[in-house]
Amino acid sequence: MVSKKLLLSVISFSILFVTLAYGLDVNLSMEIWDRWTIVNQDSITENYMSVERAYFRIEPKFGDYIKGRFNIDVFSSDKGNDANGAGLKLKYAYLDFVNLIDYHTITVGLMKNYFGTIYDWEYPTIEKDINDLEHVLSSTDYGLGVTGKFDYFTYNVAVYNGEGYKKTGDDVNTNPCFMGNVRISPIEYFTIGGSIRYHKYGTVDSINDEYNTQMAYAGVANINFDPINIWFEYIVDQDDDPNLDTTITAQGFTVMPVLSLKNMTGADVELVARYDQWDPNTDVDDDGHNRIIAGINWNAYKDGSNTVMIQANYERLSWEADGVDPVDVFALQFRWKFKTAI
Template identity: 25%
Template structure:
């Protein structure tokens, strides 16, 4: 009996080693370079404009993805764009993440990671090379940051994620407070419908009267619903709030922003699409004031145009972009764009 048990144990151990060896044999490490460029020509029809037209490269992304082992992937991406200091082409580290597929239901990413505040919205909008999604465009959040996140597959229809990040975005380091942004989202997808709720919080010290400081909690909230009625037409709407923040990385007591965005696409064929979008941004009025604190930037934006995709990896669009300001003393913006994206 003892010999039989030893034989069974040895056989089981041999089979486990064989399975591991086979698993390793089935996997071959591999990598792939990638790149993406956003180019445009625009003509400014706004009254009183000084620069009527210009060619621009707004963004250039260069990256590399490497599959280290089964379930393990490393990615790095450089974002070449305008620096606040004045340089038009400064390279920033946009992504430097290690991704671990812990199971079929759990994936963990750490390092300089892509955030989740508007990832589904941006994908559904589909025209990032023309205009950022609402949260990104108006400073409600950053597209990447230092930290860790976990994605969870809850069922066929529901997924969720949770994260801890520095909160300053990928162009800045951690602030002096050393306090992180914490948040989560829940997503539902089924038969053309996608719905999402998102929230995050981050506290920071701000100066108040008397030369003292107080802790202020910045909160970002987002809701999003999109529906693909058919292969031809899709429609989406989102509502967003930023509480106690002039920007996601700039705490400001009682300074709130909120806004809505609606967008749709009609696909004519595999090369032609027609699209449209409407944004509305507003802010609150501070105690003792008569005008909204963000009046100079409040207003409505309209983007509409037609896209042509001649070959895989190339997209171009003729479109109109207008911004109608709430401040009656400021001139509205009115511009015509020819945008181009090419990637590999």
């Protein structure tokens, strides 16, 4: 009941905001992901249809130098606290101050994390970005950041809560998270970059005398030479627990080629392959896993920001440990989006 009341309140507020914002340059959009998922591990363990995402976005412009974005996400959920089979997330709520300093944008609010490929991620596969999937960090967080964009060079520096968009108030400790990201394009079609994240997380209480420390690093490379677009990322995630006098190092990588068939066939179709490898603790043998994904994306309709995309993915998750059956996932997704200026 609480979630239902909250949802109605948010929608009512959004409608009121749009009404009051009349006269501003405001874009209103929605994006829905309808998905059919089948999971097989020796036998079919899950077979269901769901609404995985239902984004409602408002994007106002306050003159030439300030713009905002507000984004809620409604989705199918079986959690006990979510009423009537639906959940609600606040995903984005930020302001951009553009060119207060030449070539720079200042962003404040609930915004993307500038780390690895997570802020480039547009879901060419149905599965999440590897950083999000392996819990290195969440896709968005509350923070303040600066982005500088030049001809061949882009950088981001930001300070965040560090706990991610799902946590606020008492769930956020007093230690901010610091993040930096760099992208360089030395030649056309090729980009390299790196990211770093530092955060003291957890709690200090009668059991824990000190905070845990996360140091995470990512290296990124992208080759985008039509019709092929290849992404590569290598990640190291070090978690130091001084209370137990131990440091756990996780590491992994992902490689993902995307082949566009549009110029060859006339159909707006992409073929996608992805391989992930992840070791959650480099000091422990046979605790890792790898993931293979093959998919196809078809833009059945595309007119500016109004799109209908159909995605089909096959995914296999395999374990290094002996005796564990692989997990096969078949997913069919219909992503549809519309956008209008009011």
